[in-house]
Amino acid sequence: MLYSKEIMRHFTHPQNAGRIKNPSGLGKAGNLVCGDIMYLYLKIGKNKKGEEVIKDVKFETFGCVVAIANTSLLTTMVKGKTLGKAMKITKEDLIKKFGKVPPIKIHCSLLAADALSEAIYDYMMKKNREIPKELLERHQRIEKEKKELEHRHAELVELEEEIHKK
Amino acid sequence: MKQKIYLDYAATTPVDPRVLRAMLPYFSEKFGNTMSLHSFGQEAKQALEESRGEIADLMGAKPNEIIFTSSATESNNLALKGIALARRSLGGGGHIIISSIEHPCIMESAKWLEAQGFEVTRIKVDKYGQISPADIEKAIRRDTILVSTIHASNEMGTIQPIEEIGRVCKGKGVYFHTDAAQSFGKIPINVNKINIDLLSASSHKMYGPKGAACLFVREGTKIEPLLHGGGHEAGLRSSTINVPAIVGFAKACKICEKEMINESQRLIKLRDKLIKGILGKIKDARLNGHPKKRLPNNSNFSFSFIEGESLVIQLDLLGVAASTGSACSSAKLEPSHVLLAIGLKHEQAHGSLRLTLGRWTKESEINYVLRVLPGVIKKLREVSPFKKSFKF
Numbered sequence: 001m002l003y004s005k006e007i008m009r010h011f012t013h014p015q016n017a018g019r020i021k022n023p024s025g026l027g028k029a030g031n032l033v034c035g036d037i038m039y040l041y042l043k044i045g046k047n048k049k050g051e052e053v054i055k056d057v058k059f060e061t062f063g064c065v066v067a068i069a070n071t072s073l074l075t076t077m078v079k080g081k082t083l084g085k086a087m088k089i090t091k092e093d094l095i096k097k098f099g100k101v102p103p104i105k106i107h108c109s110l111l112a113a114d115a116l117s118e119a120i121y122d123y124m125m126k127k128n129r130e131i132p133k134e135l136l137e138r139h140q141r142i143e144k145e146k147k148e149l150e151h152r153h154a155e156l157v158e159l160e161e162e163i164h165k166k
Numbered sequence: 167m168k169q170k171i172y173l174d175y176a177a178t179t180p181v182d183p184r185v186l187r188a189m190l191p192y193f194s195e196k197f198g199n200t201m202s203l204h205s206f207g208q209e210a211k212q213a214l215e216e217s218r219g220e221i222a223d224l225m226g227a228k229p230n231e232i233i234f235t236s237s238a239t240e241s242n243n244l245a246l247k248g249i250a251l252a253r254r255s256l257g258g259g260g261h262i263i264i265s266s267i268e269h270p271c272i273m274e275s276a277k278w279l280e281a282q283g284f285e286v287t288r289i290k291v292d293k294y295g296q297i298s299p300a301d302i303e304k305a306i307r308r309d310t311i312l313v314s315t316i317h318a319s320n321e322m323g324t325i326q327p328i329e330e331i332g333r334v335c336k337g338k339g340v341y342f343h344t345d346a347a348q349s350f351g352k353i354p355i356n357v358n359k360i361n362i363d364l365l366s367a368s369s370h371k372m373y374g375p376k377g378a379a380c381l382f383v384r385e386g387t388k389i390e391p392l393l394h395g396g397g398h399e400a401g402l403r404s405s406t407i408n409v410p411a412i413v414g415f416a417k418a419c420k421i422c423e424k425e426m427i428n429e430s431q432r433l434i435k436l437r438d439k440l441i442k443g444i445l446g447k448i449k450d451a452r453l454n455g456h457p458k459k460r461l462p463n464n465s466n467f468s469f470s471f472i473e474g475e476s477l478v479i480q481l482d483l484l485g486v487a488a489s490t491g492s493a494c495s496s497a498k499l500e501p502s503h504v505l506l507a508i509g510l511k512h513e514q515a516h517g518s519l520r521l522t523l524g525r526w527t528k529e530s531e532i533n534y535v536l537r538v539l540p541g542v543i544k545k546l547r548e549v550s551p552f553k554k555s556f557k558f
Contacts, residue, residue: 002479011476012483017549035473035492035501035516039551060551062513064475064492068549 003065004099010069015076018058025126027119029111029142031149036063036108038071040115044083044123052083059115066101067108073097074112087120087135089113114142169485171531175371175463175524176320176348177489181414182373182525188417189375192410200407201396210409217416221380224419225365226356233381233399234412238347239271240392241366241381244403245343246275246314248389249364250284253311255390260284261310265297265326266507268316269345273503276314289315294456295324295508303334312341317365318349321491321504321520322455323464325353332361341387347371347379351422352430352461363387369411373525374418378411430462433523436532440521441465443536448543454505454518463523466491468505468514469543471552477519480542486535491518513552 001008020041030036043056057079059071074094078086091110095101101109117138124131131139172180192213198206200214218229235241250262264276266288276286287305291297297315306313313335318325328344335342343364346355350365351372357365364387369378383389383402395404422429445451450470469477474490481488491502492515501515510518521535 011479014549032512032516033500035512037551060549062471062550062552063473065479067473068476 003069003101006073006097006099007066007069007101010072011065014059014068014072016058016072016079017060019060020056020058023058023119025119025121025123027115027117027122029114029118030063030067030108031146033149036067036111037061038063038067038111038115040071040075040112040119042119042123047082054078054081054083054086059112063111064105064108066105067111070094070098070109070112071115074116078116083120083123086116087132089116114138118142169531169534171486171534173521173523173527173531173535174487174489175527176323176520176522178370178376179373179524180526181375182418182421184421185374185414185417189410189414192413196409198409200409201398210407213409213413214407217412220416221367221419222382224351224423225367225382226358227382228385230400231357231382231385233383233402234407235379235381235403236377236405236408238269238345238366238368238371238379241347241368241379242269242271242314242345243275244381244389244392245364245366246272246279246312247392248402249312249341249343249387250279250282251390252388261287261307263287263289263302263305263310263313265289265291265315267291267295267297267319267321267324267504268314269320269347272314272316272345285309291324291507293509294459295319295322295454295504296456296459297326297331299327299330299334302331303338306334306338306340310338310340312343314343314345314364316348317344317346317355318353318461318464319455319504320348321502322466322508323348323461323522324456325349325459325461328362329360335363336361348461348464351419351426352463354426357382357384364389369415369418372418372422374415375411377408378415380415429525433462433527436523436527436529437463437465439529440523440532440535443532444539447536447540451543452514454508454510463527464520465522466518466520468510469517469519470514471517471550472543472546473516474518476546477517477542480546481539484538484542486538489520489522491520492516 020043023041024044025042027040029038038061041058044052045055047053057075059075061068061071091113094113121135121139196209198210200211218232222229222232280286289297289301315326332342341363345366347368350367363384365382367380370376391402393404398404452468454466474492478488478490491505505515
């Protein structure tokens with residue numbers, strides 16, 4: 001088998017797939033060039049202590065086995081967690097939970113963490129909160145990567161148009 | 167019991183038991199080196215030359231026009247680099263024409279030749295993946311030394327008008343090479359009826375063993391070897407001869423010669439049932455490649471909203487072996503250049519599925535695929551963000 005049991009378990013039985021209407025936060029990560037796009041929806045409420053918690057989470061992923069499995073895994077890790085704890089989930093945590101992936105798949109296995117940061121960033125922006133430094137830095141890196149890809153993608157779009165004209 | 171259905175015959179084929187039987191004596195009994203003078207060597211040499219004759223027969227060539235190699239990749243490297251280097255040693259020009267849907271071994275060889283100072287033109291294809299002979303004619307220059315086009319696409323099975331391309335090349339006095347790795351043994355090809363100067367063929371795509379392939383080089387064609395050494399294969403490919411594999415290759419050719427017509431008719435029926443069934447049962451699906459001018463055993467689809475690697479792994483879990491042109495399946499993380507070349511968008515190329523049939527494909531297996539595939543696609547679409555909101 002190409003992938004670990006954990007990956008296959010989440011891939012064949014994805015947890016929390018779907019959409020949340022009017023989510024508190026929405027995060028998007030990935031791109032069409034390499035073929036993975038994921039959307040993460042958060043519903044955020046308060047617990048008895050008055051802390052903000054992730055009451056519900058859903059995902060939609062267009063992508064390969066690892067991308068789908070990883071978003072599913074991430075949703076199970078954050079559901080019910082306080083926002084503070086969820087924010088601390090890193091790519092390293094995902095790798096640890098997931099076991100080994102082929103080197104070429106590391107990139108797509110990390111996209112889920114980006115989608116989560118983006119969803120929390122989206123929530124905080126909506127709430128007019130001050131964005132924690134770490135989250136802001138992640139958001140800026142993701143934006144930068146997106147721009148670079150759009151730039152690269154532009155050439156591909158031109159190439160496609162050229163072929164279409166023929 | 168879980169079914170095991172192999173629908174990836176374009177990747178490789180199992181060795182036909184008849185082929186295996188023909189090969190067996192050449193491992194431990196008739197194991198000689200073809201270059202040896204003693205009886206062991208001469209026995210092996212005889213098997214080599216008989217095999218050469220049988221393979222030549224299937225393509226209408228003379229035995230001395232067949233150069234044995236280890237793979238179609240090697241044959242294609244030898245064709246492009248061998249012709250280019252031979253022309254350079256004559257001090258001639260250096261322009262090569264290929265198509266935009268060649269196998270990576272042609273694409274990469276051409277790229278390497280560009281780095282060595284040769285010029286390469288890549289001819290575009292139409293929406294079915296067909297090369298226009300008129301485009302080739304327009305692209306030929308005074309210094310063009312070689313035109314190389316695939317005979318039938320390894321990904322979408324589209325068969326190229328190589329007869330016309332051959333005519334164009336002959337008219338302009340340019341060498342014409344075709345990569346027939348996918349088509350040889352599946353559809354008839356005769357190098358004498360068609361103006362082909364070089365042709366690559368491979369054993370493991372036609373129920374022979376891996377490790378044997380050949381390059382047809384028309385008599386009088388100037389070509390340089392890539393492997394130098396003991397002077398095997400008329401000095402064009404030094405290396406100890408892999409006799410068992412070549413004997414197997416020849417046996418595979420003989421079987422194809424006899425069974426090709428019946429086999430292709432049977433496969434066309436099954437293939438068309440598969441295509442009709444999939445397009446009928448699954449929404450937002452398209453057939454890639456030419457609807458008619460395609461290999462008898464090839465079908466290639468794009469399914470909107472989903473990604474091919476996920477699809478292939480899901481099918482594998484259900485016992486069906488298939489392949490995809492998605493980026494996730496490649497080492498480069500880019501979708502298939504062939505599917506992009508026919509105008510598919512990235513997301514469509516990512517969602518591609520190739521099902522290739524073969525000698526042991528049964529109708530019940532096609533029925534099984536038609537039964538399980540719609541569910542697999544539905545499941546993957548359910549987790550996809552695109553669904554109906556995303557139209558190509």
